[in-house]
Amino acid sequence: MISCSEQQRTACSIGGAYTALAIEKVLPVLHAGPGCIQNAGAVIANLNGAQRGVSYVNSIIPSTNFCDKDVVFGASGRLHKLVQKSLEYYKTDMLMLVDGCSSEIVGDDIEEVASDFADSPIPVLWAKLPGFKGNNIWGHSQVLNSIADQYLKKLPKREINPKQVNVFGIVPYYDTFWMGDMEELEKTLTAIGLEPNIIYGRGKGIEAVKKIPQGAFNLVLSPWTDLEFAGHLQDIFGTPFFHYPCLPVGPTETAKFIRELAEFANLDRINAEAYIRREEERYYFYIFNSVGQFLGGPQTPKRFYINSSAAAAVSLTRFLVNDYGKTPVKVYITDDVPPAYQEGIIRSLRDINSGDAEDFDIVFTNDGGLCVTEMEKEAFKYRKVSFFGTCWDQLFANNHGLPFVAVSAPSGDVISCTASRFGYNGALSFLRDMCRDMSQKVLGSGIVAKLVEEQPADH
Numbered sequence: 001m002i003s004c005s006e007q008q009r010t011a012c013s014i015g016g017a018y019t020a021l022a023i024e025k026v027l028p029v030l031h032a033g034p035g036c037i038q039n040a041g042a043v044i045a046n047l048n049g050a051q052r053g054v055s056y057v058n059s060i061i062p063s064t065n066f067c068d069k070d071v072v073f074g075a076s077g078r079l080h081k082l083v084q085k086s087l088e089y090y091k092t093d094m095l096m097l098v099d100g101c102s103s104e105i106v107g108d109d110i111e112e113v114a115s116d117f118a119d120s121p122i123p124v125l126w127a128k129l130p131g132f133k134g135n136n137i138w139g140h141s142q143v144l145n146s147i148a149d150q151y152l153k154k155l156p157k158r159e160i161n162p163k164q165v166n167v168f169g170i171v172p173y174y175d176t177f178w179m180g181d182m183e184e185l186e187k188t189l190t191a192i193g194l195e196p197n198i199i200y201g202r203g204k205g206i207e208a209v210k211k212i213p214q215g216a217f218n219l220v221l222s223p224w225t226d227l228e229f230a231g232h233l234q235d236i237f238g239t240p241f242f243h244y245p246c247l248p249v250g251p252t253e254t255a256k257f258i259r260e261l262a263e264f265a266n267l268d269r270i271n272a273e274a275y276i277r278r279e280e281e282r283y284y285f286y287i288f289n290s291v292g293q294f295l296g297g298p299q300t301p302k303r304f305y306i307n308s309s310a311a312a313a314v315s316l317t318r319f320l321v322n323d324y325g326k327t328p329v330k331v332y333i334t335d336d337v338p339p340a341y342q343e344g345i346i347r348s349l350r351d352i353n354s355g356d357a358e359d360f361d362i363v364f365t366n367d368g369g370l371c372v373t374e375m376e377k378e379a380f381k382y383r384k385v386s387f388f389g390t391c392w393d394q395l396f397a398n399n400h401g402l403p404f405v406a407v408s409a410p411s412g413d414v415i416s417c418t419a420s421r422f423g424y425n426g427a428l429s430f431l432r433d434m435c436r437d438m439s440q441k442v443l444g445s446g447i448v449a450k451l452v453e454e455q456p457a458d459h
């Protein structure tokens with residue numbers, strides 16, 4: 001073996017259980033080893049914006065805690081009992097049975113256990129998520145497919161709402177700022193005349209899930225995630241979808257997105273343009289008023305590296321090049337993008353407004369440490385770059401005095417709360433994070449240095 005992968009940046013597929021946890025009052029019931037959900041949660045929840053379940057904290061998720069004895073005898077009976085008790089004791093609108101590697105390998109059938117509860121007034125669904133099948137993004141897609149195939153298909157047909165748009169593409173929990181992004185998106189889509197239907201987060205839940213089939217169209221905001229699911233919904237319900245290849249960040253991309261969406265959905269163009277104008281005026285006021293003074297100076301690095309998910313890489317590259325004339329040096333994409341989508345992602349990354357910036361390298365890799373290994377060969381003492389990655393990359397950035405912002409899981413010392421990366425506010429929030437780090441490492445207000453100098457010698 002000549003090389004090894006290091007530094008986990010995605011969870012195993014059981015992390016898909018977090019997609020169930022992102023829907024209010026949907027309770028995952030685990031048929032997996034006792035540590036499985038903790039492993040996943042560390043990467044995409046706890047250490048990724050200090051996130052918890054929307055309705056249930058991670059530590060109270062029911063689990064059979066599949067162990068040695070169960071490997072020999074199986075534990076389907078215990079799962080059956082656990083489902084019974086979960087229905088009895090938890091206030092829930094839907095159960096999602098989820099298995100892990102060990103129970104899947106020994107052949108325990110969660111589908112069969114779920115079928116024992118076919119008559120339950122609370123739907124009991126299942127999603128097989130053994131870690132050897134893929135990462136948490138794959139797990140996320142399985143949970144969505146389960147909802148469509150085992151629940152939505154069985155609902156009585158409803159009339160299409162010509163204004164309703166279902167929003168997909170953002171992977172809850174894995175995308176650190178999904179909650180803030182959803183809130184911002186909801187405001188924007190409503191302002192331009194649509195009725196957004198978002199199933200994840202506060203105040204949505206099963207009622208929003210039920211509305212999926214009546215959407216006029218599905219919106220997929222990502223380079224590749226949920227594209228297959230949108231295709232699946234088109235097959236089942238005939239719902240068309242509008243694919244925008246990234247979550248727009250900043251004025252250029254957001255205006256482009258709104259115009260293309262307005263065209264697709266035949267929205268009032270005057271209203272859409274008025275919204276763009278209003279938001280741009282507000283955005284540039286805050287740029288001029290505060291962060292702008294950090295961005296144009298000679299000490300501000302012009303070049304940057306990214307080591308992140310495809311979603312973050314495409315959004316940030318387009319924002320930093322199109323709005324601020326920055327130049328990518330190399331973009332590493334670490335979320336195991338299926339080969340069929342890689343060409344499209346490369347095209348989206350190179351679809352930028354700067355001739356200078358088009359030559360940069362793009363690498364798809366499962367080795368999260370590759371980026372830093374290669375950056376270590378560069379001399380950053382006099383020619384600084386900015387670096388956008390995960391908490392794994394932060395130490396390297398700090399040691400070399402490189403401006404750094406965590407943009408991908410696990411984000412580490414970040415509190416997601418209402419922070420967003422979408423649109424105008426998302427860009428301001430990103431720039432604020434970037435300028436704060438840059439002012440400490442590159443520019444310096446002088447205040448901190450002065451305080452350190454003035455401390456008595458015995459401190």
Ligand code: SF4
Pocket residue numbers: 012013014032033035036037039040099100101102129130131132
């Ligand atoms: S890889 Fe398998 S055993 Fe390991 S955490 Fe994931 S589901 Fe559990």
